[in-house]
């Protein structure tokens with residue numbers, strides 16, 4: 139066992155070998171949940187996903203501790219971590235080796251999925267729900283923690299209020315008495331939920347319109363990665379095969395489009411056989427407490443003056459942008475140092491310019507982001523032109539917090555704008571973001587600051 143750091147930041151991560159006896163397990167054939175307890179055995183978190191490490195056959199799995207969880211060290215520096223492993227068992231009773239889905243972890247899916255790939259949209263349309271392949275390399279989704287493995291699918295509500303699903307059919311004759319099982323990790327954000335059988339992982343047999351099968355509902359609301367299992371014993375055999383569906387009805391996402399209402403799914407399993415649960419011995423883990431962040435110190439002093447762009451892509455070091463082409467470092471105007479960041483949006487595409495700050499942010503603290511803004515002529519603001527401070531939805535507690543300050547059309551001459559947030563829960567990451575949607579014009583920003591003021 140070792141402790142390491144993964145993904146795009148420095149959130150503490152514990153890495154475990156996944157062993158059955160002396161054999162390391164292949165994560166592609168099982169799902170791992172962790173249950174976390176204090177040293178007295180009191181449960182602190184029930185169910186936290188195990189993040190598969192590449193290569194999966196290496197049998198290593200990561201457990202990411204979030205936000206105030208790392209402060210459990212204060213409880214006595216020792217946590218008890220109990221893995222629960224969901225293992226597919228084939229009809230002979232042996233651990234299963236055959237995954238029926240051609241790409242259950244969505245690693246090679248093209249966008250939009252096509253029937254040629256054997257994963258398709260109901261009705262062949264993408265207008266009802268938007269399915270997008272994402273992964274940790276996509277900076278835009280860095281408000282989400284790691285996927286279960288590699289890429290995941292994000293489902294957001296579209297424009298038509300009809301049912302949609304991701305599905306894969308396995309053709310061939312099904313036999314009465316055979317059991318098929320499936321499973322999938324899912325994670326919801328502001329999901330309204332829906333009636334049984336419309337917001338679920340499901341198995342259907344025979345002619346799918348007549349629907350012999352079973353399903354397990356997804357949760358509603360906002361919920362962290364959860365593993366959903368489903369099994370079904372065939373009672374009507376036939377030549378129509380069997381289908382595994384992830385049903386995501388438009389109303390279940392609360393209607394309307396928007397990243398704030400979405401379902402993520404990853405690592406789907408489908409096989410002939412049943413699920414078994416394997417529980418290795420709990421492990422004792424020593425956790426170090428997080429470092430507190432000092433008041434009144436600019437946490438982004440090293441990158442807030444926009445002086446360096448090492449790779450010459452237009453985006454200053456330490457920042458992420460959805461549109462590098464409209465920005466560049468400029469030495470003609472500056473408020474601090476010798477350069478500022480010139481941004482000239484054309485109204486095409488949304489600009490999200492962002493940096494993430496990681497640390498020990500406590501409930502009750504007041505945090506502020508600020509920068510200086512200059513322009514020579516009024517700009518057209520478009521629908522959104524804001525400076526925002528926000529938290530990670532799933533960081534410690536589930537609720538996301540955001541505060542945005544509208545920016546003016548100008549012209550202004552290095553006016554200071556700020557956005558501040560009183561934290562309602564302990565957090566491990568805060569985000570500074572300039573957002574411009576439909577904005578047209580030219581402006582400069584400098585002296586970005588990120589400060590704990592209370």
Ligand SMILES: [Ca+2]
Nearest residue numbers: 243287288289
């Ligand atoms: Ca995946």
Ligand SMILES: [Ca+2]
Nearest residue numbers: 443474475477
């Ligand atoms: Ca500067």
